[in-house]
Amino acid sequence: MIEFDNVSLMINNTRIIEDVSFRVKKGEFVFLVGPSGAGKSSILRLIHCNIFPTLGNVIVRDEDTKKIPKRKIPFMRRSIGNIFQDYKLLQNKTAYENVAFTLEVTGTKRKIIKQKTLQALNTVGMAHRLTHFPGDLSGGECQRVAIARAIVQEPFILLADEPTGDLDEESSWAILELLEKINLSGTAILMATHKTEFAGIGNSRIIKITDGRIV
């Protein structure tokens, strides 16, 4: 489903990733563990087609990212969910609007938007906070809204970039439980984290990365 074949990445003559190879199978939960600056976020960005490998190939659902035409990339991204440490929620939109926005900008019909948005917010346990703005929500709640936004398009994989980075321990475990629940419903998860204590929950697999190399 996701395949890295001897991938190296150079940005401005700086080596970010070197000769990385791994696979993420359908419905897997994989932790990408390593210190800050190890290249974890770059790996996620390579999958999302924000950047492209200098050497090697990144295969997403049988397609080499370097060969995907530029105009097709947005459509490919619709099948990949993303969550971040800083949530990336729009502050002037409510929880409902933040999630619905994803469907709106990808041209989904209004009736379906309402149905899917409510369903996604219900899955993450935020159905009671529909009209709240991000500023009125706790960090954990913001991350739940962000997860709802990531899963509303029913992606085959969820890329999580340090999703617990800004959260206290209790909230972090709650988010991990939620991700595990989403994973059990069939969505693969690739989670980048520097917190080794979170890695290895349930049936997950760990890939350790240091200084751009898998160790």
Added chain:
Amino acid sequence: MYALREAIQGISRTRSMSLVSVLTISVALLMLGFVIIATICANGIVNKVQRSEEINVYLHDEMTDGEMLALEETIESISEVESTRIISKEDAAKEFGEMFGDELLGSLKDNPLPRSIVIIMAEGFRTSGSMESLAEKIRPVDNVESVDYGKELMSKLDIFFLIFIIIESVIIAVVLSACILVISNTISLTLMVRKEAIEIMKLVGATDSFIRKPFYIEGLLQGLFSGLLTFIFMYGIIAWVQYAIPEINLYKYMFGIETLNDIPFRNLIALIIPAGGFLGLLGSYLAVRRAF
């Protein structure tokens, strides 16, 4: 629908900047409108002077009436010529008498004034070059005494019109560039304000054309609104001038119409509205392409 809603929200978010933008573009379009009106006036004046300028072909008395009519017919068939007319010796004497009094000619036994063919050039050929070229063709014809036209005046008029067109083109280019720049900057500001939303749109898989559309509409709306405002300004200013100085029939002078409500005038001025829209669209296109 989404794009229109976002465009209106975009204008609302950068309200003061949008207002400045609309007013600046309106002033620029107003200048443009008056430059165009000035061109119409100048063109009218030049055309009128050019039209009054004729080529006179003076004929020897030896030329028979048949030869004269044949020559007139030949000249009239030339594509550069709009019309011709024959001035007989009697007509020439009458015209002379009106200008200098009858006494001078009356003291002479015979009428010394020659017959002539008067040529009016067709529109587009009322230049010194075209007139000289035609005169060159007629001069060698038998029994043609001389061919004459206001050569000096025509040359000066040609130069005046050329300078006018150059100055006008420069003004129009500057004004148009200013309009595009102002709209482009306003849209750039909206793009900065919406940077986060654009980033998220890209993240979740919105296409570039979908992201760009609201910004194009925003520029278009600003341009159209500026055009409308300019239309109202121009209509008002011209009406006021007419009211303040009723002795001058400004409309007749400029547009050959009697009142402000005449359709051609409104149509002409109303062109400023789609022109504003086009400039708005172009400005936003440049800003968006620069951004992503």
